[in-house]
Amino acid sequence: MAGNTEPLSPRAKLAVTAGKAAAAVSRAAGRGSGSVIGGKVALRLDPDLLARLARHLDVVLVSATNGKTTTTRLIAEALRANGGVVSNALGANMPAGITSALAGGSDAKYGVIEVDEKYLAGVAGDVGPKAIALLNLSRDQLDRAAETRMLAEKWREGLSGSKAVIIANADDPLVVWAASSSPNVVWVAAGQEWKDDAWSCPSCGGVLQRPGDDWFCGDCGFRRPTPTWALNGDHVLDPHGAAWPIHLQLPGRANKANATTSAAVAAAFGVPPLTALQRMYAVTAVAGRYDVVSYQGRDIRLLLAKNPAGWLETFSLIDPPPTPVILAVNARGADGTDTSWLWDVDYARLAGHPICVIGDRRLDLAVRLEVANVDFQVYDSAQEAVRNCPPGRIEAIANYTAFQDLRRVVGN
Template sequence: MAANPEQAGPSATLPARAKLAVTAGKAAAAVSRAAGRGSGSVIGGRVALKLDPDLLKTLAENLDVVLVSATNGKTTTTRLIAEALRAAGPVVSNALGANMPAGITSALAGGTDARFGVIEVDEKYLPMVARDTRPKAVALLNLSRDQLDRSSETRMLAEKWRESLQHSDAVIIANADDPLVTWAASSSRRVVWVAAGQAYREDAWSCPSCGGVMQRPEDDWFCPQCGFRRPQPHWALHGAFVTDPQGGNWPIQLQLPGRANLANAASSAAVAAVFGVHPQIALQRMQAVQAVAGRYESVELNGREVRLLLAKNPAGWLETFSLIDPAPAPVVLSVNALSADGTDTSWLWDVDYERLVGHPVFVMGQRKLDLAVRLEVAGVHFQVVDTIQQAVAMAPPGRIEAIANYTAFQQLRRDVKN
């Protein structure tokens, strides 16, 4: 599966047009950073692709590419896979989560000596990126509702995945506990099934194959109408252990919290094994990951510990609530509705905010009043604030759990570090 380790990285043998595009993209990114407009990866990629529309395909030619796609957990799993594969050779990755073609192109352009490309891909763009990069492996973790104003309905996304992967030579590492993911992957030639669990099931009650009502007994699922059912997994998560296809049980010891990250690590170990990295080595390397693009990071603000948690959709909020300290730990919630978040916030009504009863809650962000109405209905006591500094000053003792969606999370990170 692996590329020749003596092979040079992607930019060593680039044609002249591609070299020009890479150089121009890096210059545009540098200008963006100097202007304080972020990392510059997106604008750099856009400029490069404008000059050479085939640049992504060219950059991926000499890499063993792994694509990671899901509604939740893409960035963390990408980081875990990258750490595991570094046991076998240099890795280039879009570690900061720029997961559309421009950001991916920009990331690969920096991998001059890389052997592996570990790439997070937005669900909508997976077919396009898979076509251009010809991946050796594709990890499919989960599918649930997200950014309804931009993304397709979940079954439509699953159908696009299914159509794009059915003729692929890639090994598909897929979550057997998610019916939508299973249906998307089941048309593929080579599938490694991972029993990684599914906490949020509200988008998986109808059969993606025939539309029938799914039956969901414990640790299983099936459609009584068409017979579509959960496949027998090759890898399985059992508590804090993952079982490999040979029956070996390997402990997962992460610095990242929560059941969802244990599932991410199990899938990552299955991906690493495709490239010959032993589960013990892969999981040991994953222990080094403490935070991912600021997620799960604890910072000190005005003498108080604040932990930063990202939650972008109902499934993500459900997983995040399982991480917070028990009541009466103070909680800050921040929600925006900018284009990067999705402008439709109707998903707030699908989140089980009743779990926050007993916590002192502080609400902020662009859509704080929408969130306040939702909490009022849920019976949660809250106070509306304008800044994280206000919330910290008013919060009772205890570590403060700050939960935010995408752009609100980025703003929180800036605010606590300034």
């Protein structure tokens, strides 16, 4: 429980010190924040360090295919109303990065931790979370994460009998199936724009029926649970039926859904919805996402989209034509090396926008746009693409490593 500040063992202290030193060396060498290498070194010296560091914290874990970094940030802001928070705010979401984050939070009350979907069950076993937020599951990095139902099954097995409060999206059948093995679930109607990974019943394999916002399996009876929290337009509806206005500086319906889940999580820790939602207004960008950067006389808005569901949500955010759009796609290790997902994205939604294509896999994307009958130009660099756009606003949409490349170029 929070407040148990039992000191770390000499071995654990050595591991923390060595990890911080490794991280500092990595930063000095210009290799990023150093959180991953620092965590790896620390865990090598003390394999139980993650559990030791979490012992005095009330921990929230956040996992999903999309939205987990933003939701983690929103929850952290809300819980700061009640006490100090330590969080892996930059998104290093595997055990090494999580260990590095927690090593810096000895005085915190709460740990708000984003967790990669594959590692959720293992991390939950280590840290004994008080709450777990499950937002969505959809296809992503097929070469690494495999099929979505397999991930849902890992969640279901790993969370079975968990003592944590599970705050789960009632509109995603895969999430509902995964969470249903837990005895204490708070259901949130957060919506599901992308449905192409949830047409078959995860319980029996039958075809799901989707009348309106509802869903159910006609074969086995598996169905959408009744939510107690809901996103309703620009408001969060709480379990008592009260409507609380959402005021965010982050754009789009998806972020309102993230705020709704975050309010439900905060309430599990005693933070009222009004307080939680007011505090979320302070978040203007998340690890560079949604930032608007001035570069070469243009105002470039940086948007991250890593998979078909993410691209679908992002297309709904961008300014209307004729605003130019830069699309950047890589396929490095952190992105997943399989680019077949490009064929699942409805790029016809970009019709009317001047489109510039960049990134390591720009030719893969060019073929996809050609088939979609969308006009585009391919450029060898971000600098060249920006130069060929008129002064004013540019929307830049990139997947993970392409997004980091773009941030380095434009100085964000």
